[in-house]
Amino acid sequence: MKLIGIIVCAGLTLFTTGNLFATDDPHGTTDAIYCDQCHITHNTLGDILVNATDSLVSTLCLSCHTPGGWAGMSKVLSSADKADPGTSGTSHAWDVPADNSARGAALPTTQVLLDHLSADNKITCATCHDPHANSISPFLRLDNSADALCLDCHSSRNMSSVKTYTGQNLSHPVGQTLPATSTYHSTPLDVDGNPQPSDGNTTNDLSLLGGTTVSCVSCHGVHYTDSNSGTVDGP
Ligand code: HEC
Numbered sequence: 001m002k003l004i005g006i007i008v009c010a011g012l013t014l015f016t017t018g019n020l021f022a023t024d025d026p027h028g029t030t031d032a033i034y035c036d037q038c039h040i041t042h043n044t045l046g047d048i049l050v051n052a053t054d055s056l057v058s059t060l061c062l063s064c065h066t067p068g069g070w071a072g073m074s075k076v077l078s079s080a081d082k083a084d085p086g087t088s089g090t091s092h093a094w095d096v097p098a099d100n101s102a103r104g105a106a107l108p109t110t111q112v113l114l115d116h117l118s119a120d121n122k123i124t125c126a127t128c129h130d131p132h133a134n135s136i137s138p139f140l141r142l143d144n145s146a147d148a149l150c151l152d153c154h155s156s157r158n159m160s161s162v163k164t165y166t167g168q169n170l171s172h173p174v175g176q177t178l179p180a181t182s183t184y185h186s187t188p189l190d191v192d193g194n195p196q197p198s199d200g201n202t203t204n205d206l207s208l209l210g211g212t213t214v215s216c217v218s219c220h221g222v223h224y225t226d227s228n229s230g231t232v233d234g235p
């Protein structure tokens with residue numbers, strides 16, 4: 001109810017003053033996107049007044065971010081891209097319960113993510129993205145440069161110091177600085193066998209924080225990743 005109140009107030013002052021541009025580009029003046037392309041104030045479904053037939057945030061996002069959606073759109077996704085772990089997909093899942101111990105995921109702890117799960121605690125596009133503000137590009141709710149977004153749900157995968165009694169790591173370490181010697185690692189190679197980025201395909205280069213530290217996104221992509229280092233990931 002509180003949320004409806006806030007939106008209706010915003011609606012009364014903003015939605016009725018004509019076509020108001022959404023605040024941050026590219027959801028703004030550049031692509032001529034108005035509040036009411038994403039929101040409707042009356043006769044809508046659900047509690048967030050979004051302009052989607054089923055009131056789901058992801059349906060709203062995909063109505064533009066889909067092939068043939070918003071004119072000239074290049075950053076497209078479709079339901080078929082959504083990861084079905086171990087089976088298919090090229091993009092992190094949405095519209096799935098945020099709590100999934102089989103995938104090392106629990107409900108997020110940061111309020112800004114908790115506030116933007118769906119009413120039944122599912123992840124939506126807007127759990128990770130803030131459609132109104134591009135202060136952390138691309139429209140992210142948390143700065144993920146040191147895995148803060150990933151680790152908020154997947155903290156159980158933060159296993160840099162968890163070992164078995166034999167001293168074996170239980171999971172690949174993250175947040176660890178690689179020793180600067182070739183004892184443990186050499187320069188990451190491309191599929192052509194030369195140091196990256198020699199093959200010209202930068203979408204599969206391992207990126208190390210500060211050039212030395214392993215993070216989740218050294219190995220994992222979020223969207224458009226086909227888990228094949230020989231091919232270029234779109235768009
Ligand atoms: C690109 C789509 C998009 C545009 C453009 C947009 N919104 Fe939103 N807005 C959303 C979504 C999605 C939510 C629900 C987020 C959630 O909680 O999951 C939302 C939520 C809100 C809320 C509830 C509080 C919050 O931040 O969650 C208010 C108020 C709001 N929008 C006002 C506006 C106003 C005013 C404009 C124009 C200046 C605007 N919105 C433009 C997508 C959009």
Ligand code: HEC
Binds near residue numbers: 027031072
């Ligand atoms: C009315 C159409 C529209 C809707 C609805 C919409 N977007 Fe967008 N979005 C755009 C356009 C246009 C761009 C510019 C990218 C392009 O041209 O390919 C964009 C860009 C983005 C970007 C990339 C930003 C950057 O800096 O590169 C993200 C992330 C994004 N949108 C997320 C979302 C999310 C999440 C939702 C749902 C809450 C959403 N969008 C809903 C039209 C839309």
Ligand code: HEC
Binds near residue numbers: 127128
């Ligand atoms: C688990 C968190 C998460 C979810 C869920 C998520 N995204 Fe993203 N998204 C990210 C992160 C992190 C990035 C930036 C890293 C990247 O581009 O790989 C990103 C990047 C993007 C971009 C920019 C891609 C580019 O190449 O510039 C778009 C557009 C986008 N997301 C749209 C969406 C839409 C639409 C949905 C829902 C259908 C969605 N995202 C769901 C985390 C998420």
Ligand code: HEC
Binds near residue numbers: 127
């Ligand atoms: C809001 C919580 C949340 C956030 C934030 C989040 N995840 Fe997830 N992640 C999940 C859930 C839940 C699943 C299980 C998806 C399912 O049920 O299909 C999952 C699944 C995965 C998978 C398995 C996909 C597959 O196809 O096997 C990977 C890999 C992953 N996440 C990596 C990441 C990375 C990297 C980030 C940061 C960019 C991230 N996650 C952010 C909740 C989250």
Ligand code: HEC
Binds near residue numbers: 151172220
């Ligand atoms: C050194 C590379 C590497 C790093 C770093 C890494 N991962 Fe993974 N991860 C993988 C690989 C490879 C797989 C696939 C394993 C398989 O198929 O059995 C995987 C699988 C996963 C899965 C799905 C498998 C399952 O158990 O369901 C999740 C979720 C995941 N990683 C999350 C994370 C998170 C979160 C981080 C950061 C804390 C992270 N990973 C760091 C390489 C890595």
